[in-house]
């Protein structure tokens with residue numbers, strides 16, 4: 001079965017583009033078909049069971065709510081399956097979806113590159129021992145010529161405030177922030193009054209399986225721990241325009257990158273069949 005989807009429209013509407021420009025995020029509903037999401041979930045569960053490859057555990061990050069150590073109860077609670085792209089071809093298929101590439105080209109220009117150094121993961125929030133991620137911009141630890149990247153967050157199941165779904169701050173990608181607004185890990189400070197107005201603007205992002213959140217690398221986002229009894233899984237990649245390369249010698253340039261299919265019919269497909 002080919003999982004590559006074709007859709008009547010592989011692009012955002014003018015209203016959706018305006019929303020992304022204004023808010024720094026937009027949700028495309030149902031981009032992943034039911035069959036495709038089921039395949040990705042099945043691969044994800046196999047990868048979890050395989051218990052191998054690069055992974056990140058809640059106890060390693062020590063965000064609020066995380067187990068205190070790998071030896072503590074729930075210490076083996078997973079947060080991310082890293083290097084998703086290298087784990088299974090289904091992730092290449094996802095990156096090849098016209099519905100994804102078409103939209104990314106609208107946001108980033110004709111040549112879209114996927115750096116494998118960042119995101120490139122299955123993000124999970126497990127019940128009971130997951131943690132709260134504070135307000136942050138993804139670009140804070142990334143090094144590119146310009147802060148111009150867009151990430152895609154594909155939900156493999158429902159995402160709500162109850163199960164640790166994301167919250168975002170509309171318009172936050174357009175503003176500049178003084179250093180006093182951040183703690184030492186570059187999360188927004190939530191004490192004091194300096195960030196109050198900003199934080200009051202936060203909205204939840206509610207997703208169904210197959211929905212994709214597109215968000216700018218400067219858009220503030222946060223999530224709580226998973227208060228439900230079901231694990232939550234999302235597939236997350238980031239993308240840049242071809243003319244916004246990673247800075248040499250940084251973590252951002254330490255992994256290969258993928259040039260997304262152009263979206264143009266190939267030369268052979270155009271050739272007359274005689």
Ligand SMILES: O=C(O)CCC(=O)C(=O)O
Pocket residue numbers: 123125131132133138164221222223224
């Ligand atoms: O699911 C979460 O806790 C948010 C994760 C996140 O925003 C990130 O890793 O950049």
